[in-house]
Amino acid sequence: MELNFIDLGLTNILFLFIVGFVGGLVSGFIGSGGAFVLTPAMMNMGVPAIMAVASNICHKFPKALVGAVKRAKYGQVDVKLGLVMGVSAEVGVLIGAQIQEHITETFGKAGSNLYVSTVFVVVLAIVGSYVLRDAWKMYYSGNADKEEVGPVARWIQSIRIPGTMMYFKAIGAEISVLFTIPLGFATGMLAATIAVGGFIGVPAMIYLLGVPSLMASATELVIAFVMGLGGTIKYAWGGFVDIRLAMIILAGSLFGIQLGAIGTTYVKPYLVKVVMGVLMILVLFSRGIVIPVYLAELNMLFTLDPNTATWLKDASFVILILALGVGATIVLHGLWSGYREHLRELALVTTTTAGVMRMETALTPLSPFGRFERLLLVTDGSEFSSGAAREGINFAHVCKSHVYALSVVGNGNEALAMPVLEKERQQALANLQHLKTSASQVGVSCDSVLRYGVAVHEEILTEMENHRIDLIVMGRRGRSGLTQWLLGSTTTKMLGQAHTSLLIVPKAAPAIGKRLLVAIDGSRYGDAAAAAAGHLMKCWQASLTVVTVVTEDQPKQSAEMADLVNQTVRLLQRDGIAAEGQVIRGDNPAAAIAATATAKGIDLIVMGTHGRTGLDKWLMGSIAERVIHLSECAVLVVKF
Template sequence: MEYIIANFIQLDLSTALQVVLLGFIGGVLSGFIGSGGAFFMTPGMMNLGVNGVVAVASNITHKFGKAMVGSHKHGKAGNVDKKLAAYILGTAIIGIQIAVAINSFLFKGASGHGMAKGAGSNLYISLVFAIILSFVAISMLKDVLGSSKSGNADSGPSRKIADAMAKIKLPPVINFKVADTTVSLWVLMPIGIATGYLAGTIGVGGFIGVPAMIYVLGVPTAVAAGTELYLAMFMGAYGALSYAFQGFVDIRMTMLMYLGSLIGIYLGVYGVKVVNEKYIRMVTSLIILLCVISRAIAIPMYLRQLGMLDIDPAWDVYFNMTSKFFLFFSGISGCLLILINVIKSYMQRRGIQKTLRVVKETAQ
């Protein structure tokens, strides 16, 4: 790949359009799933030849701007617990700091030894990505398949862990009004650090933050999503600032992604209204799983670049192609599924809207 300057690649029209497409798909998915499309956009950009760190940095920056617009809306709906956000944020900063430090160390440390630029950090990001997201996808799938067997009786989130955690009364214990829950700071802290670390490393803190809030802290789902978006705004700002300070944010990427994502997100959110919940979770977990596979395929390529694996460099192209194929396949098919549903209901909505009225004389 040619570099126009420092860490930034030369953009041609086709790459630019692919980034817009990535943004659009990522937007639809993130609107639909409710938490970041970065799990799709980061690897997608890496497949386009963008360095891992730059992809992550541009994504965090992208997410930060988006969250700023989005959390304003959630705030109006009363779904943001600012106190909870403040506490998690305090601890998440530590996590982000760790992530940024590791990423820039790997990136800069590796380039000195004549190896491919950024291969170390690419490998590291891909590994963390694959491990965390396969865990998320599998537990989600298990959840969907499990609940489909037991019928609709038990389809709410389980409160078992949250109840156990609520028993930990190690001071300081804090009460959160909007989220309607009370937890010890010591339970909250690891969640904050983990969220921050993942947000900083692969740009998808929400995948850990939201379920952790729901299952561990016992926060209602809507409040968890709203609070996470609010949180993402600050975490994103912090992450963006840190990465921009290091000079890793490619503003062109961020801007191109916006072109697609901000339209996509509206369609995704609309999709949630018209598609049933189990289907949403099913589609989501499958898409994530395919993204994981796609990233895993790219791993041997980075291993070779680091000199840890002995394969023909000519194969890189094939690894990259397959990886890219999986990613786009998952994204595009998921996106199509959602969009088809959106269009269908959009057409339908015009037809059947009427109040049925039956008048009868009072039976007296």
Template sequence: MPADLSQFIDLHLLDSFEVILLGFIGGTLSGFIGSGGAFFMTPGMMNLGVPGVIAVASNVAHKFGKAMMGSKRHHELGNVDKKLGIFLILTAFAGNSLAVYINDLLVTGHADGHGSSGSAAADLYISLVFIIVLSLVALSILRDSWKTMKEERGPSRTITKYLSRLKLHPMINFPIADVRISLWILLLVGLATGYLAGTIGVGGFIGVPAMIYIFGVPTTVATGTELFLAMFMGAFLASNYVYLGYVDIRLTMLLFLGSLIGINIGAYGTKVVKELYIRLVTGIVILLCVLSRIIAIPMYLRQLEYLNFNPGWDKYLNQTSKAMLFISGLSGVGLILFNVFRAYRLRNRIRIELETAETPAAES
């Protein structure tokens, strides 16, 4: 059943700027980390009063266009294993459909459940999935960084080795990634990636680590293949959500305005910031995003009548959650921008100094 027009928020100038800022922060983090960005944009839009399902749907449509551009670039660099992508797509679509079905059911089936708010159940569900998944991702990134600092070693191969010993037939060869993977593991990872992409819009946070840690795929190929997968998942999910009327195309466009500039700045940031710091910043920013979502949970529980407190508090909870989210995003992006502009200024200063300097006696 298509969504109600009243569920779309009125976009004022300030709201529009906030969405552009969300896109910029998400895009910068995405360019810096290599994947993700939705982990910031989806809750950010929810804090602006956009219902969870519309935030996810608009973000998914945005991701479709963004992944298309990224996948094109990675394809030119030879980082896309299309065969691996196609195998993952098989079940990712099933995961996408499952996610869309659950979200739609929670929005349209609210009358039989708790509360009066149409989107509260979906908001709570999306927030809970968000908190569980991203807490695990953030903690594992921080753990990895901590180990790198202490022991100086690369990503763990334990799961890859264990699964390669299991040999769950049929095994499939992927020549570009140079790995051999069981079909069953592939389908399972595809399903999980598709489900999370459809539910919270961050399939890449599962897809990329799964390809690296479970399949043993090189990092660059994992990122390129995930973008290839994200392009198809984005198209599939966007068409599903558009069919149900949940995509707010205005939000999608505003996100593009910020994110496509941010991606270039974030990617530049990776050149001037050490990899360890990239991982640390990513882990901390994600953890703060999770905290921001945790703060919003009592609000949804009250709307669903599981908790009983003064509705006037909703405003404060939402403001605190929003502030926490923006603080995390802005501090992460601030750190990236600080390094980017410092390097940029240093480079320009060196250039000017060199251009005005006397030619040294570079005798040879």
């Protein structure tokens, strides 16, 4: 077959470099990705299809090699497992390619395209939704660091077939190669069909063999190297590789894969699943919308207007690029937030809260966890802030705090007519005066502050900084579901952006001070909550219950979490605080905490927050936020 190499312009070179970088970034993180965009992109430039596939695969194996070496340095690669699966994947690639050729000969190009798209949609719908669901469950288990080996993997690990057992360090156990070979084969088959074998290889290693997510994605790079090298030899033997294209893509992708690999050292395992699941679902949509085009080309079911067909194909390609962009954004965001978190951890390493509880020294008052000297009481005079006003003054009275009462006027109404604004101002002033009077009647010193602004949370943050506030007290609006998601709430924004603790009080919340509950999860945020609760117990003569939530599907954690609760209870008791512990079981930690609080008649829930913002929060939400929305009593969210 006589094929011509295309002339490369600067625009094409830059485009391939950039797509190569983004694809490399995603590959470095989840072990695969990028190929599904690069092949069609090269074909759009006029590169013959077989040359596009050949050049793509020729950039893949050196990229995978560099990525695998990098991640091996972090101890994430199981070379033996990668080689065993890689060799069987190679066989899968050869057979998958033959099936493809047979379908193309029998049904033509449209038939082949329909086959590829259908495989894409079916496989990615099943695997993608499962991976995303698992990531979601991991996150809400309250311990996103831990991965449990699933029941299927446990069963496969328990089966012993003499003569076929092989030890793999990623699994930490022997497993029969009669299981790894079919998995590798399926990975190769899928790689030959949809160009992204990792979409089946990584989930298979995680869910069927019991390999941790980070190790599975790193080991996939070894498989990709073996498959890529075999594929390159095959295509280069036929003279189809345009090495210029491959090396331009490689130039960008090696920058990306290094960065993606570094990113894996900063993130929690669930994020690998998030990136993979989101990519799979977006790629599924991309392939799904062109199925009608291929059906029409085969004269099956209906005919399609040529313009509509072109539009659907263009839209499919745009969604592919979008998928890669979204994957890369999540990776970069994970790297950035993980890096900042790491810096914060290093700064706090010598001041863990457990230490604070054990060692009462002259410096203890400097600890931010239990200091409530300056309160910012946010009020709008409505029924929603009535509970906050009442409990804020009560809190200040007991903890001997100074109160700054704040009202914000002009919220969301930049073009508010002057008479209306004046009326609002008068009402706010009257409300602040009323609060000041109520505070002084119980001996609490109070200053009132009136601010004008559109974004209430920004005004609150400004006052928080101005007065070096220790605790912000505010009410809770009744928004939930779609409204909450679309509009957000001031409370939600404050949870994400405020550096100080928040006390959220529903309007009908019971008076604080009799029964406190603190929720811990083994993190330093939970420890901070326990330290703050311990401090509050010295102000109120209340009972304190320390709880933690264990999900039903993680029974192994139960004993570990019980130890954690007992240790916290002991530390509190050593400090002269009467406390009891309880391990709660439930799939939804927020609902479990709120239900326990209601059942025990708790009047204040104290908890920490991981303080996620932006993309992380949009993807995963926040347990503290959910508790706030579900609980009937006040919630103190300890931040630092």
